[in-house]
Amino acid sequence: MRDIYEHTAGEDLIIKTSVRLMVPFIQVFGLYVIIHGHYSPGGGFQGGVILGASFILLALAFGMKTSQEYMTVSVNAVLNNLGPAIFIGVGVLCALFGGLFLDYSALDKLIPLGPVEWRSFGIFLIEVGVGVAVMSIMVLLYWNLSSGGAMDEGL
Amino acid sequence: METIIGEIVAKYNYWIYVVLMMIGFYAMIGKRNLVKKLIGMNIFQTSIILFFVSTGVKKGGGIPIVDKYQALAGHVEAASTVNPLPHVLMLTAIVVGVSVTGVALAVLQRIYKEYGTLEEDEILEKLQR
Amino acid sequence: MNATNLHLFVLIVPLLAALAINLLGRRSRQWIAPLVLGSLAFSVFGSIIMMARVIEHGTLRYTVGNWQPPYGIELVVDPLSALMMVLISVVALLASFSSLKSVEQELPGREHFFFTLYMILIAGLFGLVLTGDAFNLYVLLEITSITTYGLIAMGKGRAALSSFNYIIMGSIGACFYLLGIGYIYILTGTLNMADIARILPTLNAPVATATAIAFVLVGLWVKMAFFPLHSWLPNAYSQAPTGAGTMVAPLMTKVTVYLMVRVIFTMYTPALVFTHEWIAQGVVWAASVAIICGSVLALGQKDLRRMLTYIIVAEVGYMVGGIFLANANGLTGSILHIVNDALMTLCLFLVVAAIIYRQGSVSLVSLQGIFRRMPITMAAFTLGAFAMIGVPPTCGFFSKWYLILGGIDGGHWEFVIALVVSSLINAVLFFRIIELGYFGSLQDVDHQEHIIAERHEAPWWMLSPLVLTAIILIVVGLSTGPLVNNVIRLMIPVGF
Secondary structure, eight states: OOOGGGOOTTOOHHHHHHHHHHHHHHHHHHHHHHHGGGTSSOOHHHHHHHHHHHHHHHHHHHOHHHHHHHSOHHHHHHHHHHHHHHHHHHHHHHHHTTSOTTOGGGGGGTSOSOHHHHHHHHHHHHHHHHHHHHHHHHHHHHHHHHHTTOOSOOO | OHHHHHHHHHTHHHHHHHHHHHHHHHHHHHOOBHHHHHHHHHHHHHHHHHHHHHTTOOTTOBOSOOOHHHHHHTOOOGGGBOOOHHHHHHHHHHHHHHHHHHHHHHHHHHHHHHHSOOBHHHHHHHHHO | OOGGGHHHHHHHHHHHHHHHHHHHTTTOGGGHHHHHHHHHHHHHHHHHHHHHHHHHHOOEEEEGGGOOTTTSOEEEEOHHHHHHHHHHHHHHHHHHHHHHHHHHHHSTTOHHHHHHHHHHHHHHHHHHHHBOBHHHHHHHHHHHHHHHHHHHHTSSTTHHHHHHHHHHHHHHHHHHHHHHHHHHHHHHSOOBHHHHHHHGGGSOOHHHHHHHHHHHHHHHHHHHTOTTSOTTHHHHHHHSOHHHHHHHHHHHHHHHHHHHHHIIIIISOHHHHTSSHHHHHHHHHHHHHHHHHHHHHHHTOSBHHHHHHHHHHHHHHHHHHHHHTOSHHHHHHHHHHHHHHHHHHHHHHHHHHHHHHHHSOOBGGGGTTHHHHOHHHHHHHHHHHHHHHTOTTSHHHHHHHHHHHHHHHHTOHHHHHHHHHHHHHHHHHHHHHHHHHHHSOOOOTTOOOSOOOOOOOOOHHHHHHHHHHHHHHHHHHHTHHHHIIIIIGGGSOTTO
16 A cells, blocks of 8 residues: 655646646736736736746646746846846836936837826836746745755755 | 723724734744744734724725726715725735745745754754753 | 936946846856946945035935825935935945955855845945835835845854844834834824824824834834844844945944934924933933943953944944934934944954954954054054044044033933943953954964964955045044034934
8 A cells, every 4th residue: 555655746646737727827817917907906016926826836736847947047037137127227217218216207208108198007017027026036935945945856 | 891892892903903913922932933933923014914904994985996087087086995005005015024034934944954953942952062 | 317316326226236246146256346346336426426415405305206295205315314325335335345355255156146135235225314205214124124134144153043033023123113104104194204294293192193103213223223122133243244244234223223313303303202301311221221231241252243243232322322312412423423333333344354354263362463464454453443432533532522412411421421431341342352462472273372473464355445444434533523514413403
């Protein structure tokens, strides 16, 4: 009789099948939450956590190596810095075009859409930056903590 | 007697957050396992977040999401929408709490690698030797 | 790029440098030093230009995103903020010369992580001194604290445990501050500091206001290690990697003292905080006890770095007591002491970093006869020691002078006695080390004495900021007059 304590994570057929079905929908929902933050509860941080959770679910069900095939460590490092860089970049761009920092209506000089519309759109750009940053940092946190810093073998 | 019960019932959100805060504080001080101390800190922060959010509630108020063009035309009824500012502030506080928990868990992993245990008294014993 | 956004660029350039270090530092170590030094040099120039503009034109008020205050987040650059910006950028630049070398020795291969956290910490400190919004202050306080937790945990041995202790205590402090801000928001409905100062005295809620003030002050006291809430500081700062200690020890507690000044004088008007005489008296007594206990605990330490951390605890006592004396001389002395103490602590910690780079340990036993090996380092140490004791013309004398005058003005004789006693204890502490260094005999591995010692100074990367800081101590001391008249007098409210 097989000892149930030999049952390691990632070998259960039910978990693997259900995760494989669910992860694409979770990611689409995460993107929806980021974009729809203007009109419903949501926004950058919430959507980023959902996107990150989808990668962590992959790592829990299939093992860390598999999740690192979908988001490699070097891409993660780039995304870590791209998120804050988008945020600060939009702010600096507004300052360079003559307005105050994060004053989106100054971006009207770049692409003419109208200052009020730009205020609404500028927040959306910032939210995308926040979402990317939060997603990659959540995944990095999980990788580091579950492997004790070595990033080779998960739970 | 009625006034005391009246006070407690009228301001029940304050009482709840005080109880939660004291539970978290006791866990931070009284428990000897380091992970339990960390969870106590989380409870402490959560109680403050709950308190903040509960201050924005209005009787019969709805969620603070309004149509963009209706708001631009100027028809936003303040009396029937819940105050959204504490929600936004507490979102930031939740992110801060998550970051501190992440750093603390990484530090706990290093402590475990160094001492082999996460109980405070065993670690102090190892330090004395 | 016009000059209205300059103070924000002083903050943003270190932050962008942190992101660049994280990306580029992984590939090769060559990128780290130019990024760190270049961004900090820009910050130094930017903050000096801002200081000149503020002294000429007056306070600069700026809202992020062009939302009108009190709805937008406001940044305020008044003379005190500009002075703190100059202080932070100069201290960070001098400390980073030394940290680049120490981190190379102590944390090989992980320098890009270290310097990413380092630069984000500096950006957070700039944000703390610029902000004019109460909740923004909480967020930036936590940014600086979280990066400090990470920096301290990178050390060896007991560092992780000390960092965990600091995490628990620091989070309690920040949560208390947040609770106080919550009370203020419920009472006034706004989070802008100037607006709170306008609305709060008109309300008739003495108990709630007093509770809010108490929570905020206790939260800040935990963060600045005011005795008896100081227990996290000695372990955290002495177990940290040397490069982290050199930058964090001079700056973190002093910026938190600046925050307390900002909270008391800009957010709650002094009339509100000092209404009850007995509270101010009690705090001055507590500060006097803090000074004596910090100095006495420093006497019993056998390691130079731990001794310096207990002296930091005593210095925080000076500053808190000076503010709660509630008169002009005390406040002047306290603000001047923020600047002077940061420079003195930087000088002494740079000495510690140089000695650790060459010898690996700063226990008092291993410091014997070190003058023959590192004469320039010990000369700078002597100058820093004289500044700590309070010998003119170094800067330490002038701030102590103002504090003693303030104590006599207010009739707080316990504070004056504590200051004098602590100066004497500092003299004992530092002369003990100077005697060991100059007149002790060199210890060799086999404990043979009278060996010929060749000069083995620290490398010039670590030596030049040390010499520069020692010279700055005297220069700042001699220019106390202009500093007080042009900058600090503007902060003192009318009627003090």
